[in-house]
Amino acid sequence: MLSGSQIPKRQTVEVSLGDRSYPIEIGTDWIEQFCDTIAGVLGDLSHALVITDAAVETPWAMKVATGLAKMNTTGGDSVRVNLLAVPSGETSKSLTQLDTLWQWMLESSTDRRSVVIAVGGGVIGDLAGFAAASFTRGIRFVQIPTTLLAMVDSSVGGKTGINLPTAKNMVGAFWQPAAVLIDTTVMSTLPDRSYISGLAEVVKYGVIDDAPFFEWLELNASKLIERDDEAVRYAIAQSCRSKANVVGEDERETSGRRAILNYGHTFAHAIEATAGYGEVLHGEAVAIGMQMAANLSIELKLCDPDLLQRQTALLKACQLPTTYAAADVNAMLPVMKRDKKVSHGNLRFVLPERIGSVMLLGEIEGSGVIHAIEACR
Amino acid sequence: MLSGSQIPKRQTVEVSLGDRSYPIEIGTDWIEQFCDTIAGVLGDLSHALVITDAAVETPWAMKVATGLAKMNTTGGDSVRVNLLAVPSGETSKSLTQLDTLWQWMLESSTDRRSVVIAVGGGVIGDLAGFAAASFTRGIRFVQIPTTLLAMVDSSVGGKTGINLPTAKNMVGAFWQPAAVLIDTTVMSTLPDRSYISGLAEVVKYGVIDDAPFFEWLELNASKLIERDDEAVRYAIAQSCRSKANVVGEDERETSGRRAILNYGHTFAHAIEATAGYGEVLHGEAVAIGMQMAANLSIELKLCDPDLLQRQTALLKACQLPTTYAAADVNAMLPVMKRDKKVSHGNLRFVLPERIGSVMLLGEIEGSGVIHAIEACR
Ligand SMILES: NC(=O)c1ccc[n+]([C@@H]2O[C@H](COP(=O)([O-])OP(=O)(O)OC[C@H]3O[C@@H](n4cnc5c(N)ncnc54)[C@H](O)[C@@H]3O)[C@@H](O)[C@H]2O)c1
Ligand SMILES: NC(=O)c1ccc[n+]([C@@H]2O[C@H](COP(=O)([O-])OP(=O)(O)OC[C@H]3O[C@@H](n4cnc5c(N)ncnc54)[C@H](O)[C@@H]3O)[C@@H](O)[C@H]2O)c1
Ligand SMILES: [Zn+2]
Numbered sequence: 054m055l056s057g058s059q060i061p062k063r064q065t066v067e068v069s070l071g072d073r074s075y076p077i078e079i080g081t082d083w084i085e086q087f088c089d090t091i092a093g094v095l096g097d098l099s100h101a102l103v104i105t106d107a108a109v110e111t112p113w114a115m116k117v118a119t120g121l122a123k124m125n126t127t128g129g130d131s132v133r134v135n136l137l138a139v140p141s142g143e144t145s146k147s148l149t150q151l152d153t154l155w156q157w158m159l160e161s162s163t164d165r166r167s168v169v170i171a172v173g174g175g176v177i178g179d180l181a182g183f184a185a186a187s188f189t190r191g192i193r194f195v196q197i198p199t200t201l202l203a204m205v206d207s208s209v210g211g212k213t214g215i216n217l218p219t220a221k222n223m224v225g226a227f228w229q230p231a232a233v234l235i236d237t238t239v240m241s242t243l244p245d246r247s248y249i250s251g252l253a254e255v256v257k258y259g260v261i262d263d264a265p266f267f268e269w270l271e272l273n274a275s276k277l278i279e280r281d282d283e284a285v286r287y288a289i290a291q292s293c294r295s296k297a298n299v300v301g302e303d304e305r306e307t308s309g310r311r312a313i314l315n316y317g318h319t320f321a322h323a324i325e326a327t328a329g330y331g332e333v334l335h336g337e338a339v340a341i342g343m344q345m346a347a348n349l350s351i352e353l354k355l356c357d358p359d360l361l362q363r364q365t366a367l368l369k370a371c372q373l374p375t376t377y378a379a380a381d382v383n384a385m386l387p388v389m390k391r392d393k394k395v396s397h398g399n400l401r402f403v404l405p406e407r408i409g410s411v412m413l414l415g416e417i418e419g420s421g422v423i424h425a426i427e428a429c430r
Numbered sequence: 431m432l433s434g435s436q437i438p439k440r441q442t443v444e445v446s447l448g449d450r451s452y453p454i455e456i457g458t459d460w461i462e463q464f465c466d467t468i469a470g471v472l473g474d475l476s477h478a479l480v481i482t483d484a485a486v487e488t489p490w491a492m493k494v495a496t497g498l499a500k501m502n503t504t505g506g507d508s509v510r511v512n513l514l515a516v517p518s519g520e521t522s523k524s525l526t527q528l529d530t531l532w533q534w535m536l537e538s539s540t541d542r543r544s545v546v547i548a549v550g551g552g553v554i555g556d557l558a559g560f561a562a563a564s565f566t567r568g569i570r571f572v573q574i575p576t577t578l579l580a581m582v583d584s585s586v587g588g589k590t591g592i593n594l595p596t597a598k599n600m601v602g603a604f605w606q607p608a609a610v611l612i613d614t615t616v617m618s619t620l621p622d623r624s625y626i627s628g629l630a631e632v633v634k635y636g637v638i639d640d641a642p643f644f645e646w647l648e649l650n651a652s653k654l655i656e657r658d659d660e661a662v663r664y665a666i667a668q669s670c671r672s673k674a675n676v677v678g679e680d681e682r683e684t685s686g687r688r689a690i691l692n693y694g695h696t697f698a699h700a701i702e703a704t705a706g707y708g709e710v711l712h713g714e715a716v717a718i719g720m721q722m723a724a725n726l727s728i729e730l731k732l733c734d735p736d737l738l739q740r741q742t743a744l745l746k747a748c749q750l751p752t753t754y755a756a757a758d759v760n761a762m763l764p765v766m767k768r769d770k771k772v773s774h775g776n777l778r779f780v781l782p783e784r785i786g787s788v789m790l791l792g793e794i795e796g797s798g799v800i801h802a803i804e805a806c807r
């Protein structure tokens with residue numbers, strides 16, 4: 054457990070996936086150096102396609118694009134840079150936007166040596182990542198996440214894709230980035246509610262994988278709320294480390310190991326689906342969902358009630374919700390049964406055994422689930 | 431070199447790609463056994479999505495679909511089967527058709543354990559393969575090719591994808607099938623011109639990779655023209671063996687090795703692009719393109735004129751064109767310069783050194799190319 058002054062200003066977390074391994078580089082106030090890092094990681098760089106969210110085009114994506122345009126290829130020409138800003142919001146993860154990207158990549162004379170640079174939150178990373186995975190059957194890409202959720206979750210692990218009109222993340226590819234570059238400074242423009250929402254995923258890693266980190270969070274939650282640079286860097290690095298470990302063991306979600314990342318998420322998806330649009334952010338739903346899962350675990354005598362108390366206290370210290378008065382069991386249950394994690398009609402859940410360790414349990418009856426939801430109202 | 435009676439009735443060619451390896455099973459009149467083979471290869475089979483070409487829905491795709499519907503899962507339920515017929519023709523390799531497939535897969539309750547079964551020519555294999563590669567980031571698929579071109583070329587090697595309005599095969603994925611099942615009998619409904627066109631790719635394997643096979647073709651061309659079962663099976667098996675070897679050395683087209691499969695194709699693409707729509711079939715263009723490439727090779731003193739004579743004689747014996755009176759150099763050259771195989775404005779070609787061996791040559795000047803085209807008019 055590191056205290057403030059011991060936390061390095063720049064850290065690398067390695068994602069180990071054989072010849073698809075890549076570094077996550079985490080620092081503060083270093084976006085001006087991203088271009089050199091990208092060129093170094095790629096080896097050759099002649100054409101960059103910067104795909105960004107309209108909300109972060111200025112200043113963040115522009116900083117990266119202008120930096121790249123000043124660089125030279127190994128042949129001495131200047132690097133060719135194209136930039137496209139996509140409208141903000143989940144609706145951009147659509148076939149229509151993907152088609153727009155493909156056309157634009159074609160018109161920009163994209164070839165196998167071009168690189169896609171995604172600058173934005175999870176929406177941009179997922180969309181641009183799938184465009185990179187599919188154009189000429191796959192070109193390199195670099196993730197520059199700009200939300201806390203993207204930094205600790207969506208930019209790591211290689212899941213890319215878009216939504217179908219009635220099904221989220223239904224099509225896409227596993228396509229690993231060549232690097233993930235994180236500058237905590239880009240969050241200076243990020244609203245508090247979005248930042249805090251991202252903290253729910255950070256707490257999640259503590260519960261599912263890393264008890265010492267959970268303890269560190271208990272001691273340092275106030276620093277995270279104040280967005281203390283060192284604390285934020287440390288929390289991001291530990292989160293990425295947990296996610297990288299899980300992904301390294303189950304890259305394509307075949308062994309079941311990767312499912313532990315869904316702690317709280319079966320409940321959360323049902324909350325998001327039944328709440329009014331934009332009422333509850335994803336991380337807020339995850340916080341509540343983890344509370345429901347902990348209650349279920351206690352009910353099934355899989356863990357000690359103390360776990361729920363510590364989780365509740367930490368979520369509160371992170372200013373996240375721990376209850377959900379509007380929870381509607383009758384609306385939530387059918388959604389959960391349609392969830393991909395259901396097998397043969399019985400519900401499957403990721404349930405905590407103790408801080409730092411969870412288990413996957415299938416065949417759970419509806420009555421226990423109902424009690425768990427009701428306990429959080 | 432095998433003579434008729436030594437050619438086995440059923441053959442397996444293995445594509446060796448580590449944990450993505452798969453068998454190509456080649457036989458005659460055995461489509462009724464495909465279901466058992468599919469179940470055997472997959473291990474588990476509970477839901478099949480048969481995607482086919484409207485022209486082969488009856489009888490070929492229906493035979494497979496009804497056979498599958500009679501099977502039982504390991505749990506004892508009957509296997510769930512959905513069938514979708516796509517309109518015939520290259521225009522079906524579109525984003526619109528892909529979207530239709532995705533929606534249909536979603537409505538058919540497709541999940542990670544479902545399998546896509548592509549029954550058709552290269553259009554269906556490429557389209558259905560990409561749908562399989564992308565739905566929930568990748569489900570298994572099986573290729574049942576119904577054209578000679580698909581049997582010897584497109585169904586092997588894992589390239590899948592669709593066209594953009596102005597660029598063929600521009601988006602897609604490398605996604606290997608779980609098996610390729612070939613019954614030569616399905617070609618009983620295939621028009622002669624299409625079948626003969628496919629023979630051009632067969633001849634190609636002899637020139638680029640397999641001198642003994644080229645000699646066998648010289649001796650057995652008339653049997654192939656008569657569609658003698660044993661000869662056809664042998665030609666398919668040898669072609670698949672060559673393609674499998676090349677793909678095994680360069681699965682994702684990164685080392686350059688896979689480029690030898692493009693012998694004759696830079697010229698062929700220019701012929702196809704400048705000829706009126708439907709005037710020249712792909713294989714016919716490849717036959718002419720190989721002639722142009724052989725002429726270029728002789729002009730550059732890379733091979734003996736004897737090679738061209740033997741290639742010409744074999745193509746003629748296969749009833750394929752060896753000249754192209756309508757060749758328009760001024761129209762073809764700009765197309766070739768736009769081809770993906772151009773690097774920095776200079777043309778790159780696959781050129782034969784001797785029967786069974788080709789080399790990749792860049793930096794070729796336009797004048798030599800012009801002479802080679804003119805020599806084939
Ligand atoms: N690929 C994965 O493994 C994975 C994992 C989790 C979530 N996801 C996906 O991620 C998406 C959610 O990600 P998200 O929460 O980052 O959403 P998002 O990308 O929509 O960003 C949230 C909002 O913040 C704005 N924004 C982003 N960066 C900003 C900045 N620095 N300053 C000001 N505003 C900024 C955006 O314009 C947007 O309005 C979902 O589509 C989800 O499916 C993917
Ligand atoms: N993936 C690869 O590696 C690869 C390699 C080469 C070509 N291709 C692609 O393959 C496509 C061409 O393949 P194709 O020549 O098989 O074209 P195709 O699939 O369009 O089939 C040609 C025609 O034959 C008909 N047909 C198919 N089987 C038949 C049968 N048994 N009886 C009667 N009619 C039948 C079809 O309806 C179609 O009209 C192109 O899109 C090309 O890009 C892909
Ligand atoms: Zn989440």
Ligand SMILES: [Zn+2]
Binds near residue numbers: 583631695712716
């Ligand atoms: Zn071809």
